[in-house]
Each structure stands twice: as C-alpha cells, then as structure tokens.
Amino acid sequence: MILFQNMTVKAVKEHLSSLNIQAYPEIIPDLKADSRIAVQNMGVSLEKKVLAMESEVTRIAKMKALEATYYAAGIKKIGGIDEVGRGPLAGPVVTCVIILKPSSQRLYVNDSKKLSRKMRETLCEQLLEDAIDYAIGLVDNETIDEINILNATKKAMTDSLTKLTEQPELLLIDALQINTKIPQKSIIHGDAISYAIAAASIVAKVYRDNLMQIYHEEYPEYGFDHHMGYGTAAHIEAIRKYGPTPIHRKSFLRNLDY
Structure with a gap:
C-alpha cells in the first residue's frame, strides 16, 4: 500500500496520474484520511470520477x-x-x-x-x-x-x-x-x-x-466546417452575400431573402 503521508503533494499527484480508474477505490480512503487538504481534495476528486464512471456504466447498460x-x-x-x-x-x-x-x-x-x-x-x-x-x-x-x-x-x-x-x-x-x-x-x-x-x-x-x-475546402466563404450546413446567422449572411452554392437545398431557402 502506498503511504501517501511519506510523499510530497507533488509526488502524490504524479503517482495518481499513472493509475487507471479501476485502482481509485482502493486508494481513495487513504487520500481522504491524509492530514493535508490538497491530498484530501485529490481523494474527493477521484471519488467523483468513480461515481461518474459508475453512473455511465449504468446508463450504457440501460441503453442496451x-x-x-x-x-x-x-x-x-x-x-x-x-x-x-x-x-x-x-x-x-x-x-x-x-x-x-x-x-x-x-x-x-x-x-x-x-x-x-x-x-x-x-x-x-x-x-x-x-x-x-x-x-x-x-x-x-x-x-x-x-x-x-x-x-x-x-x-x-x-x-x-x-x-x-x-x-x-x-x-x-x-x-x-x-x-x-x-x-x-x-x-x-x-x-x-x-x-x-x-x-x-x-x-x-x-x-x-x-x-x-x-465542401468547405471548395466553398470556404460559407463556413461549412463550422456549421455543417445548418442555418446559422453566419451561414445565412454568406448566402445573402454570395448566393447559394450547388450543394444548397433550394427548397429550404424559399423563405430567405437573398
């Protein structure tokens, strides 16, 4: 068992960074029992991560x-x-x-x-x-x-x-x-x-x-790499400024003033 009290705060942090989440539950009590607030907070942080992971596992099981x-x-x-x-x-x-x-x-x-x-x-x-x-x-x-x-x-x-x-x-x-x-x-x-x-x-x-x-590389002025073709204000402004491209849906532009 790692004796955290014999490690500097920096060393504790470095050690934790080398672990995967499966190792967290065993060390959380030692972290939270440490006399240093910074180390205790590390334990609380790991505990939140474990709870979030458990919640995610439950959510995926429900989806399946x-x-x-x-x-x-x-x-x-x-x-x-x-x-x-x-x-x-x-x-x-x-x-x-x-x-x-x-x-x-x-x-x-x-x-x-x-x-x-x-x-x-x-x-x-x-x-x-x-x-x-x-x-x-x-x-x-x-x-x-x-x-x-x-x-x-x-x-x-x-x-x-x-x-x-x-x-x-x-x-x-x-x-x-x-x-x-x-x-x-x-x-x-x-x-x-x-x-x-x-x-x-x-x-x-x-x-x-x-x-x-x-498509963005072909028509860079429309910003397709950001909005993916959705009707953002910037996209609509580009249509009004440059007109529709060959990939625009004409039936979707009927109510636009361009």
Missing part, C-alpha cells in the same frame, strides 16, 4: 437493455439506423445502419448531438471495431428538393440496407418506419434510448461532418 432482450431471444444481428442532416440548408442527408457485436459496450455512446467532435470521432473508431457490418446511405440536396426531406431520409436508410453484406434480423430505427421486409421497431428519441441507434447516429455524424469539411 432493449437489445439485450432480443439477444436473449436469439436475435444476434440487430441493425441500428439513424440519420444526420435533416435540418441543414446545404449538403446531403446521411444515414448509417450498423450491426454491432452483442459484446459491444462502449462508454459515452449517446445521441451524437450531445457529444463533442473529438468524442464522436473516438467513439466512431471504436464502434466500427465492434461492427459486424455497417453501411452509409446518402441522398444529395437535389434529390431532397425533388422528393422532400422525409422521403429522402427514408431513401437513404433503405439504400444503406442494400449495401450491407450481413442481413440484419431486426432493425431499430429512430422515429421512422421504412419500406423493408426486415422486421423493424421505430423508437421515438431512439438515439438517446437505444445503444445501436446512438451508434448509428455517431457514425453518420462523423461521416457527414467529414464530407462538409470537403
């Missing part, structure tokens, strides 16, 4: 509860589907269908909008490592203008299904029903409730953000 019932019933290939980009003034709508290994249990998986860009990118890599199969669906702005955004979203979802090598036994979809013979369950706010749907939202978001970064 629905899928767990299907896994227990013998359904192993569950496809989570979600979309990104229904609201922007520019760019495509992108969907992802992902079939995860039942063992996948990555912490912090959530609705992609609730995550930082760095966290999304990290989780995207981890989730693709856990994937049995996945596919991206994309419908461009011109088709969105032709068939409307709802139908375009459904088309992107069904298109992604045709790209899969593995056939899902069940689809969990965020708030929509699509035209497929595969059994499906529509879940309102699914990206905050279902682990598989949240995973799909993360992969779709990272894919679309990377695509909008490419």
Whole structure:
C-alpha cells in the first residue's frame, strides 16, 4: 500500500496520474484520511470520477437493455439506423445502419448531438471495431428538393440496407418506419434510448461532418466546417452575400431573402 503521508503533494499527484480508474477505490480512503487538504481534495476528486464512471456504466447498460432482450431471444444481428442532416440548408442527408457485436459496450455512446467532435470521432473508431457490418446511405440536396426531406431520409436508410453484406434480423430505427421486409421497431428519441441507434447516429455524424469539411475546402466563404450546413446567422449572411452554392437545398431557402 502506498503511504501517501511519506510523499510530497507533488509526488502524490504524479503517482495518481499513472493509475487507471479501476485502482481509485482502493486508494481513495487513504487520500481522504491524509492530514493535508490538497491530498484530501485529490481523494474527493477521484471519488467523483468513480461515481461518474459508475453512473455511465449504468446508463450504457440501460441503453442496451432493449437489445439485450432480443439477444436473449436469439436475435444476434440487430441493425441500428439513424440519420444526420435533416435540418441543414446545404449538403446531403446521411444515414448509417450498423450491426454491432452483442459484446459491444462502449462508454459515452449517446445521441451524437450531445457529444463533442473529438468524442464522436473516438467513439466512431471504436464502434466500427465492434461492427459486424455497417453501411452509409446518402441522398444529395437535389434529390431532397425533388422528393422532400422525409422521403429522402427514408431513401437513404433503405439504400444503406442494400449495401450491407450481413442481413440484419431486426432493425431499430429512430422515429421512422421504412419500406423493408426486415422486421423493424421505430423508437421515438431512439438515439438517446437505444445503444445501436446512438451508434448509428455517431457514425453518420462523423461521416457527414467529414464530407462538409470537403465542401468547405471548395466553398470556404460559407463556413461549412463550422456549421455543417445548418442555418446559422453566419451561414445565412454568406448566402445573402454570395448566393447559394450547388450543394444548397433550394427548397429550404424559399423563405430567405437573398
């Protein structure tokens, strides 16, 4: 056991930085019992981290509860589907269908909008490592203008299904029903409730953000790398100043004065 009282505060801090969170519970009592306030505070800080981690583990288990019932019933290939980009003034709508290994249990998986860009990118890599199969669906702005955004979203979802090598036994979809013979369950706010749907939202978001970064390089004056095509004040001002680009959704600009 580390005798913290024989270590300087700096040494204690350096020692703690070398540990992983699994080691925290054993040393927290010693830290909090130390006579020095600075060391006691380190113990309190680690305790908060442990509690937050335990809460996150519980949240992920709750998100996986629905899928767990299907896994227990013998359904192993569950496809989570979600979309990104229904609201922007520019760019495509992108969907992802992902079939995860039942063992996948990555912490912090959530609705992609609730995550930082760095966290999304990290989780995207981890989730693709856990994937049995996945596919991206994309419908461009011109088709969105032709068939409307709802139908375009459904088309992107069904298109992604045709790209899969593995056939899902069940689809969990965020708030929509699509035209497929595969059994499906529509879940309102699914990206905050279902682990598989949240995973799909993360992969779709990272894919679309990377695509909008490419568009930014082509049309740098519009700031696509910041707002990803959504109708921010800066974006609307750019449209008024420069006019729409070939990737803008004309049907979404009808109420803009430009």
